[in-house]
Amino acid sequence: MRILFTAIPEKTIFMGMVPLAWALRNAGHDVRVASQPSFAGTITQAGLTAVPVGRDSDLFRTARMEPEALEEARAGLHSPWDVTEDPTRATWDHMYAGYYDMVEKGHKPENFPMIAGLVEYARHWKPDLVIWNPLTLAGPIAAEAVGAAHARLLFGIDVFGVAREHFLRLKEQRPEGEREDPLADWLGGYARKHGGEFTESMTTGHFTIDQFPASLQTEAPGLHYERTQFIPYGGPAETPKWLWRKPERPRVGITMGLSATELFNGYAHSTQDLLDALADLDADIVATIADDEKAKLKRIPDNTRLVPYVPLHALAPTCDAIIHHAGAGTLATVSRYGVPQLSVPHHFDEPLFARRLAEQGTGLALAPRDAGGENIRAHVLRLLTEPSFRERAAALRDEIHALPSPNELVPRVEELTAAHRSTTR
Template sequence: MRILFTCYPANVHVYPLTPVATALQNAGHEVLIAFHDHPGIRGSIERVGLTPVPLGDSNEHDPRFRKDAAQLRSAEEVLAYAKAMNLSDKELEHWIPYFQQVSCGMSDYGRPDLPYAADLVNFARSWKPDLVLWDPVFGPAGAVAARVSGAAHARFLGSCLDWPAYFHRRIEAARPQIRAAGLADNPMTDLIRPLADKYGVWVDEELLFGQWTIDPLPEGVRLPTIQPKVPVRWVPYAYPEPLQDWLVQKPEKPRVTLSLGESLRRFVDGDWGRTPKIFEAVADLEIELVATVNEYQLRGIDRIPPNVRVVEWVPINRLLPTCSLHIHHGGNGTSLAAVANKVPHIVTDTDESMLMEALPSAESSEFVINSGTDFGVVEDDEPEATFKVPAKHVMGPIWAEHVTKYGAGIRLNYQKESVEEIRAKIEHVLTDKSFQKGAQALYNNWLGTPTPSQIVPIVEQLAAEHRP
């Protein structure tokens, strides 16, 4: 069987799909990964042993940095839809990042006037895959390519929750209220319609959400939707590199990790005071803190305590087996890596909203995301507008609630808690053995989920049933 994955051009999207793509490849299927030929990502795909299919021009940066790119939705529009749908506070915190931010990437990569979707469709027509597994954040262009080429197709939710399916239902149910508010009937359907019209493809729920969905997020974290799902175990993965000696040796003191994700540190200088506060909190503890942070996250820190080892990058699946505690931001990759290694959590979080407010360039600060920086590349043009980034990860509250429910860790509101309170929390999780029992419970749930190799026959059967 020929299988074509689509992937948003970022490592946090490459890593989750790698174990599933490798399992399908090891079962004898021909597997390719289509992506925007973004600087750095082609090499990432090659390093994990998969075959890349570059789309577009490798000399061009992400389309969201074009002057005509889709702009982040205004706070007023985001909240107007939320009011029309009568969203709860918890639902609102899901709706904000999905509608305000993620939909922009989906829109940009689905534009019929840019080469990414067109290249994907043309390649699918020529190669004729049997199955297309598409990344929702890269947009539904994979579904259009599957329809045009006669392939079965499904989504792979490696990097986000199933916001598209969840909020599609809420939008459809609130259509009268949305119209009464003077808003577009369904802005998410509108994103794909121009591309679908270009290729004569009918927009229906199958095009929007796939014929089924492969979901590596655990029960209790994923959103409830009616779409058919194939659960799969999230296998922590990062591209291989030579094993460092200090990771082989047993640590003399309890080892604690501080991992704050791979994404925002490319865009934002500083760390909202989180890293310096944690460094100060651990300075007098009999532990070794391994902080996987880069130069941008270290800005503003005058002193690194002697018991802190700063490593810009190390494979998390090599580091965590040596650790007694994992302090992290609540991203899926870092959270599930701790689950897979039975390590208790401290999830850093805040009480602020995920809503991003536009700021004039003149008011820019170190905690602003703009259209000028990505993968270490700075554009020549000064951006006209910037958006202040909340000091939290969208998944932070969800993972904090999940690990707390199982007794596998605690939440750390680092904005409100003092250095002394942070120190006490770290000592508490390290010394209270109940957290290890909670981590074991999460691990048992993870272990009970089918492995990537175990879902291969299911994927083969579904592809055969759904292929036109």
């Protein structure tokens, strides 16, 4: 089969797509990845074939310089996705306004630079399957234009599918003539431009590939999900020699992800306070800290090792506890190794993930406003000394390992592609 992955140029989201692309390639399928031209280097660095389409326009990097956009992102989920966290917010006015803003301020500027070029390439190459993430709606537009099957690949909690089901329920309750749908109108305009009509699958895919276990996920009851393991890929990396040796005392890892410094101008709490609070522990503290954040530190405790980056799948198995921001890739990687976790969530779906971990006893969670040094220290001591956290972390690890690997998912993807691909294309 010909399989076309497509993604807006956001590195952390793309990296979550790489293992499945490898699996499909290893099964003998022709796999290519389409994105904006400036992102081609990131794609080829992952050992995949890049297809530059459209023009460069990185909404995320533009928003990084706008304080209002930063504060909105840091506030967590907003309409319409906030109904995943609080279903009582699912009112027509709230959700309609949310979808309108999401289309105008998000989907349009994120996807417009790619749509024409992606459709042009799809007509040339004629993929059997298009795999897209929930922010890359250029994907279903191109797939529908050429009659290809298409699937969403989730990069976190399915706030998109859950919100859409709430909206459709409210829309059905509206009087005829008062059922405006900003997302359907926008996608439908492109569908008609390219010879088709809007179908609801353009919002959520013919099927959805979910990389997270059921205990961490929230699903939309009406959608078709195929679950697989999250396999860590973090880009080019080396395993340092100090990681070859087993630590002689407990090790606590600290990582707050790439987005905090690349998109949000720094961490949501004081790194200095965090390190100072752990300075007297009889433990090895390993913190992955961006160089510009390291430069802000006034002191580095004797029990602390600072590194700008280390592959998390190499660090996590050596740790007895890990402090992180509950980013999807970080959380999923740590969970694979049965390590208790302290989450200090930063934005978007991270508070939901942090709550899931705490509810199942796999870890603890603190809001950034509560993440002072003494609170951090007390929570880390609990993770290190109370056996129940490691027991529950081991149960989550086993739940993840029981899922099909990306390689094992390939036959099912082949079946679904055959079922949904147009026979008249």
